[in-house]
Amino acid sequence: MYVYELFFSQASNAFLAQRIASINAMSAVCESTGADIHEVIHTSHTRLRVLYIVLTREETANKLRYCISYMNEPAMQVASAIGSDSRIGSEFLHVGPGFGGKCFHKDLRSLIYLCECMGQPEVASYWQSILDINDFQRRRFSCGIVNTLFSTVTNKCLAVLGFAYKNDTRDTSESPSIGVCKQLLDEGAILNIYDPEVSKDQILQDLLDRSIGQDKAVKRLVVHDDAYSAAENCHALVFCTEWSEFQVKYFI
DSSP, X not given: OHHHHHHHHHHHHHHHHHHHHHHHHHHHHHHHHTOOHHHHHHOTTOHHXXXXXXXXXXXXXXXXXXHHHHHXXXXXXXXXXXXXXXXXXXXXXXXXXXXXXXXXXXXXXXXXXXXXXXXXXXXXXXXHXXXXXXXXXXXXXXXXXXXXXXXXXXXXXXXXXXXXXXXXXXXXXXXXXXXXXXXXHHTTOEEEEEOSSSOHHHHHHHXXXXXXXXXXXXXXXXXXXXXXXXXXXXXXXXXXXXXXXXXXXXXX
């Protein structure tokens, strides 16, 4: 029974990770074509949105069926477990720098390993592509910041607001903010970082074990105690976590 419950959890996280990756992938298409991603997401009469979500959900369900058939687990039981997950709904139709957290990555990697062991390399490749899209979105997010600031952030001060992988937690496991900050530091940016819950020690620990030299990075990293001091005299604000306090503050 424990094995099945574990698989139910992996399946739900895989569906949600696929949903986030799909929306972020669609945002790249919208950016290239000039379409408004918010209209595509929220306009119920947009046929492209409906077709895209239906097709990606069907594709995800088909891939899970391969795993289910090898485990001799009824497909409807797994579908019921996934359907009861309240996270798989309209509230996760938001574009962002990618998903984080231990569970998504761990469960996706477990599914990839399971599919490979079952002799299903095509299915394993599908799940791997979700991780690949997530990495791509994080890099695209960072590159978008650089391009917006006239193709360089060297010696420019950026306020990074939010460091946890999601709001209402201090967990930074696999947080996209880590990769974004690393890439901006590699580009020569000066970072003012603020998160309501994540400690200064945790932020420095996550960033200073990266590829750039510690002495060089420390000089370009400042962790602040509030959003206003982090944003003061900065060239840009970079919102990495959807903390509620960022939605009510006025920075201009």
